[in-house]
Amino acid sequence: MSIREISPAQARECAAAGALLIDVREAHERASGMAEGAQGIAGDELLADPQAWLPAPDAEIVLICQGGKRSLDAAQALADAGYTNLASVAGGTVAWRSDGLPLAQPGLDVGERDFYDRYSRHLLLPQVGEAGQRRLRQSRVLVLGAGGLGAPAAFYLAAAGVGHLRIVDHDVVERSNLHRQIIHAEAAVGMAKVESARERLLALNPHVEVEAIRQRVTSDNVDALMDGVDVVLDGSDNFPLRYLLNDACIKHARPLVYAAIERFDGQVSVFDAGRRRGEAPCYRCLFPEPPPPQFAPNCAEAGVLGVLPGLAGVMQATEVLKLLLEIGEPLAGRLLRFDALGMRFRETRVRPDPGCPLCAPGRPFPGYIDYAAFCAHGG
Numbered sequence: 523m524s525i526r527e528i529s530p531a532q533a534r535e536c537a538a539a540g541a542l543l544i545d546v547r548e549a550h551e552r553a554s555g556m557a558e559g560a561q562g563i564a565g566d567e568l569l570a571d572p573q574a575w576l577p578a579p580d581a582e583i584v585l586i587c588q589g590g591k592r593s594l595d596a597a598q599a600l601a602d603a604g605y606t607n608l609a610s611v612a613g614g615t616v617a618w619r620s621d622g623l624p625l626a627q628p629g630l631d632v633g634e635r636d637f638y639d640r641y642s643r644h645l646l647l648p649q650v651g652e653a654g655q656r657r658l659r660q661s662r663v664l665v666l667g668a669g670g671l672g673a674p675a676a677f678y679l680a681a682a683g684v685g686h687l688r689i690v691d692h693d694v695v696e697r698s699n700l701h702r703q704i705i706h707a708e709a710a711v712g713m714a715k716v717e718s719a720r721e722r723l724l725a726l727n728p729h730v731e732v733e734a735i736r737q738r739v740t741s742d743n744v745d746a747l748m749d750g751v752d753v754v755l756d757g758s759d760n761f762p763l764r765y766l767l768n769d770a771c772i773k774h775a776r777p778l779v780y781a782a783i784e785r786f787d788g789q790v791s792v793f794d795a796g797r798r799r800g801e802a803p804c805y806r807c808l809f810p811e812p813p814p815p816q817f818a819p820n821c822a823e824a825g826v827l828g829v830l831p832g833l834a835g836v837m838q839a840t841e842v843l844k845l846l847l848e849i850g851e852p853l854a855g856r857l858l859r860f861d862a863l864g865m866r867f868r869e870t871r872v873r874p875d876p877g878c879p880l881c882a883p884g885r886p887f888p889g890y891i892d893y894a895a896f897c898a899h900g901g
Contacts (some may be wrong), residue, residue, distance in 0.1 A: 523601040525594055526609045533557070533584050533611045541582035544568065544575075545615070546596050550645040550652055553638030555625035557586055557611075557618045561673040562628060565596045572603055579605045586611040586618070636729065641683055649849045650863050655683060656820040657731075661846045662686040664740060664748055667757030668715040668769060669693070670831030671781050671838060673705035678839040680723040684846070686731045687723065690747055691715045692738040701828040739763055741890035742769045756780045757835070761812040762893035767863055768805035772880050774885045777854070779841045780805060781834040786827050786862045788834040791872065792841050792853040795881035800874055802854040807875040813898040828864055 528536070537543040537559045545556045546565035556562060563575055565587070576583060583605060585593035594610040601608055611618065619625065630638070637655070644650045661684050665672050668691040676687060681861040695703075695710045695718050703715075710718035716734035723732050737743060739758075744766060747755070754776050756767050764780070775796040782789050795804035837858070844850045857870045876882055 523598075523606075523608075525597045526572070527556045527590070527594065527612040528584070528609045530557070530611055530613065532772065533609070533618075534559070534623055534647050536582060536584050536609065541584050541609075543576065543586065544594055546587050547615070548586055548645070548652075549628075550638040550642060551588060552628055553630060553635055554642070555619070555627060556616070557615060558624040558626045560586060560626070565592055569596060569599050569603075570598060572605070576600075576605065580607055582607045582609075584609045584611065587614045589616055590614040592842050610683045612727070633729075640727075640729075644682070650847060654847050654849075658683045658843070658846055659685040661752050662688065663842055663846075664747060664751040664754045665757060666755065666763070667691055667759070668703075668705065668719040669699065669757060669759065670702045670726065670783065670826070671759075671835045672755070672757030673703045674832045674835035675757060675839040675842070676719060676723060677705055677726065678836060679755075679842060680727045680730050680732070681845055684842075686728065686733065688733040688735065688747065688751060689716050689719050690735045690737055690739055692736055698854070702826065702831050704749070704832065711856045739766065741766060741893070744890075745774075748774045748776065751776065753845050753858075755838055755842055757838075761897040764805060765812070765896065766890065766893050768793060769880055769887075769890060772804055777844070777845050778805070779838045781825075781838050783826055783830050784824050786830060787860070788830055788862070789857055790834055790837045790841070790853060790858045791857045794852070794854040795874060795878075798854070799881060800876070800883040803872045803874040804878060804881040806880050807878050808857065808872050809859050810875070810878075827862060833860065833862065 543560045545552055545560040545562045549563050552562045557838040568575055585597050587593040590613050597608045597610045614878045641655045644655050645652055663679060663684055665676050665687055668689050693715050695706045695713050695715055697711050699706060705722050706718045714736050716736050720732040720734040748770055754771055756778055758764055772795055777792055777794040780791050780793055841852055844852050855872055857872050860867045
């Protein structure tokens, strides 16, 4: 049976004459507006049990979607099921809107309408969808550092709808930060970084919770900072804190999303040994001992191209979202290195060390150490 395609104006006339006009888009798509007089029934639901939704097989039914294809396919499926008086709206809701025909808003409260509108592009992704987006809203991420790496990462995590961000940094905003730490503005110079970050993130997305903690992370408070979080993002710039975070993530069985930058080079990885002993490496498997201090200058000593932490931080945010949604292939067991001058990327496999003092299978957690002393002596 060939499906009849009609214009939006004709569809409106049919609906006024008693035809059943059905919008077969998903709920999040319908949230932005439906053809006036349409009934919203997702295509999968409609086709799973047509008799539950439709009158007699010879009743006039007009289907509409976003652009016209899904409604045409749904109409063909209904025809195959025995329905005989079917039409599909050519151009769908896009054409309906372009023709200036009236739209109706579904009965959603303000919060739900914001949810469907704000995350509409996420909701279209099969790997995310509504269930995944609501999962992000329930997630908690610990961001260590509101500087070069934490700034872009936190921005994108807040924009993506991660429900709770716990941001920890003891420092204040300096003017020298502004060329790369994009979460801070000129007016924030002299302000605590965590407070500046909190203001900017809530201005971007007022529906996330931002917990601003102005502390220096130590062995004494790291356990409390880890409490209740799903993923840890390492935005630190020194080796003692990197080793401490690694050890804490193993103790608490949380994935650690790592990055480091210098001048024009960066590297990103995921260390997930806390949850996957013997399968995924930890930071110590890659760096059993820290390099001598003279071979590991920080940005204040060596300099850094302003956009470089943006590249690394966005990659970190990507890995965090993949871990929270349990999609794709995280960088666990892989170290991604990039050279911004040549714009070249290189991947190195990192295997778990069976003799690792922290993450070897069956090895009990040995406790925290004096990380400053450990790194000062190069291990």
